Amino acid sequence: MIYQKFKPSTHLAPYVECYYLWESQVYLSAPLQVESPPTGYTSMIFNYGDPYRVINEKYKDVPTPATFMSGQATKSYQLQLSGQIGIVGVVLKPSAMHTLFGIPMYEMSDERIPTEDIVGKEALFLHEQLLEAGTAAGRVQIIEQFLLRKLSQPKGAFDRTDYVANLILEKRGVLPIRDLMDELYVCQRQFQRHFLKKVGVSPKYYARISRVSKLCALMAQKQWKIQDWHELIAQYGYYDQSHFIKEFTEFTGKSPSLYVKGNTELANYLK
Missing domain, CATH: 1.10.10.60 (Homeodomain-like)
Known part of the structure; x- marks a missing residue:
């Protein structure tokens, strides 16, 4: 199993903790359950592998969208994965999602909202670009450019x-x-x-x-x-x-x- 972290550019460092790539080298013959405590971060996830499911206190068992934004987790949760794992994600600092996208974050706690619902059709274009990118560095660069565009037109101010x-x-x-x-x-x-x-x-x-x-x-x-x-x-x-x-x-x-x-x-x- 491959898990890599990438640092953000200097301009995005106040908002992005890191980017990460998570892939399985082989097809999972049996379901894999991974647990996570609440971390204090929010995230953007782009899945180019097989669909997976989430179990938390709010939703007992739900499939995740192909690309989504997640707010603060208030309790531990579990991921149920099967088949091929292929995920690239952005770990955002506590208030960055509000600054970049203008989302009232109390609506996002323990939620996974399709990115398209927040940024519109741009999310579909972004996901297509990520599917076509052949390398981890290429995928991270695509997301970085997307976030830099959002930073140039922030929805909130850092205070x-x-x-x-x-x-x-x-x-x-x-x-x-x-x-x-x-x-x-x-x-x-x-x-x-x-x-x-x-x-x-x-x-x-x-x-x-x-x-x-x-x-x-x-x-x-x-x-x-x-x-x-x-x-x-x-x-x-x-x-x-x-x-x-x-x-x-x-x-x-x-x-x-x-x-x-x-x-x-x-x-x-x-x-």
Whole structure:
């Protein structure tokens, strides 16, 4: 299985975390299930392989469109793949989708909306170009040019709300949200409203997502041991072990110890 990441250009770096290519080298003889915790990012996906399905708390089992945009995931979800995997995607920073496309992000949480519904027929032309491109670098370049065109006519402006969202992600959710609100906003209610529109969830909930996302990444990469609980509890700002376990289980559906032993994140399938 091939999984490659590509960095964005300097102009798009404030909005794009990375591009990625995910392909299977052989036809999958049996269905493959991959789980993902909420990551704190949104994404654009272009599928040139066989269709796959998504299971999450909101939709128990739905097919994904060939090309779609996904908002914030508020809980863990699973992908069910079969046949040939061929996906190129864009991982977008917390508020980038709103800036580039003007989407009220509270409408996008846990959703996968066909790209055509958002950008019109341009999405079909873009997908055709990606199908014709013969290399990973070629596909990434096509998407990059599309996003640069959108950046030249942004639907929103980068402001202090975007700054706070990016800072929460950078600090893994471990920072005093109330102090930030007091420092940057006269009206906290205004901040809450802007954040929900640009990111899709409240700032406090987003901080919780960011913490769990980082913890899951550590566990999936086998960089964490059960005996390290006390260190993690202190490092990630949990009150105690009970709070840590309850929070982790709420987002992933598994206790931390079970997640370490039996997660099926993509990292497990990559060599």
